[in-house]
Amino acid sequence: MPVNLWDVCKERAKSKTVAAGQKDTTLLFLGSKETGKTTLINHFVGKLDEAAKPTLALEYSYCLRQTNNPTGGGNEICHLWELQGGTAFSSLLEAAISIGNIKGLSIILMLDLSQPKILWSTMEILLKDLRSRLTTVLTSSKAKEENLQEELLSNVMARFGDHQEKHQIEPFPVPFVILGSKYDIFQNFDPEEKKVMCRCLRNVAHSLGASLQFYSCKDTVLLKRARDLLSHYAFNTAPLKIMSTDYNKPLVIPAGSDSFSQIDNKGAEEESSSGHNFNLWRHTFTSLFPQEKQEKLDLPDDPAINEKYPEPDVDNLRKQKDEDLQRYLRELERKRTTVADLL
Structure with a gap:
């Protein structure tokens, strides 16, 4: 009698025991064009010899990790979404952020450190689009019934513990990472330019309750740090135990470990909220690096x-x-x- 392969797969899935407390996670990658998102994902999933191919708008893949939980077998799975095109395809976020995956969602915003004249505008547009999509999901009737927004924000704020600036930040409701790419080029920038860029990005990351880390696919140490960072958010492995705030070195700043006073004492004294700090540092950044026009079109009506x-x-x-x-x-x-x- 012929065997239906699909039925066999379904029966095997039913027979598997899911480890206690095991949940699927999701990593959403987005950011500047050609920042090495695909290359980093390939390294993370173990496709070390696979050449990166151009991403078609939005692509999905997944990563498995075997569990050693004594209560049961099974694999942990992390869903990987990659949004390409800088700000051009941010309307596709609705496919990657949903009520079904938001509890296990972490966002990886990759910014091209070698292109400061589009970095800030790209970041600001994507932050706005991300907040809009997250708000849509968390204000849905189902999310309200489950008090999802309160639960997620509580989890995020727990990272800050008794931090004295805990009430000055406006965090994303899900874990958030700003990953500055092409550090191999950025490290050769003028020292004053590096200092301003690092301070501005530190301020934004701290304001959003995000981790900040610099990365280069051409540096084995930085590549390993990036993989370890992704593993932490994907499979809850141990976080990095290092921290670096020296603008002459690659930044490594876990969420909740920075402070406005450490970034700039004068800015911390004059600004009383994260929103004011964001505007202050936007001016600082764009004064040194005037932003070039982005391709994103905001039309009032669909022609x-x-x-x-x-x-x-x-x-x-x-x-x-x-x-x-x-x-x-x-x-x-x-x-x-x-x-x-x-x-």
């Missing part, structure tokens, strides 16, 4: 649905492409769900 200017051929092609995109997003979600169910 494709404007009935005043019908174009049957174009409209039909646009409709087909929209349907293709929706199918692509559904397929990504189906793959994520299937992997989680089978493992």
Whole structure:
């Protein structure tokens, strides 16, 4: 009698014992273009010899880790979403951030240290889009019923313990990492430029309750630190036990370990909240590095649905492409769900 492979997989999935307290996690990678997101993901999942390929808007993969829990077998799984294109495709965040994965979600914002003239604008646009998507998810009826926002913020604030500036920050409701890439180029910048960039990024990271770390895929030590950082957020492994705030060295600053007073005493005395600090350091950063215009288009209305200017051929092609995109997003979600169910 023929055996249905799909049925076999489902039966094996049902027979597996899930370790007590084991939950799926999700890492969302986004940020500046060509910052090495794919390369870092390949190293994290063990594809050391696989050349990085251009990412198509939004891509999904996963990483497994065998557990040694004495109460049961099974694997831990981390879902990996990679958003490409800098700020161009941030509308696709709805596929990567959902009510189903937000409890185990961590965000990795990768910024190109070698391109300071687009770094701040890229960061600010993506922070705005991320907050918007997270707010949409956490204000849904299901999230309100489960008091998700309060639970997540409580978990994030626990990282700060008795920190004296605990009430001055406005953290993201999920663990957040700012990963500065291409440190191999940045290390050769003018000392004053490095000092300003490091102070500004430290302020932003601390204001958001985020970890800040510098990285280069060409430096084996920094690459290992980045992999260890991802492992901590993906599988709750031990956090890095080092800290570096010297702008002449790669920064390594875990969430909750910095302070406005350590970053700049004058700024800490004059500014009373994270919002004011953010504006202060935006001015400092953009005064030294005027920002170049980004490609993100903020149109008040979608011109494709404007009935005043019908174009049957174009409209039909646009409709087909929209349907293709929706199918692509559904397929990504189906793959994520299937992997989680089978493992």
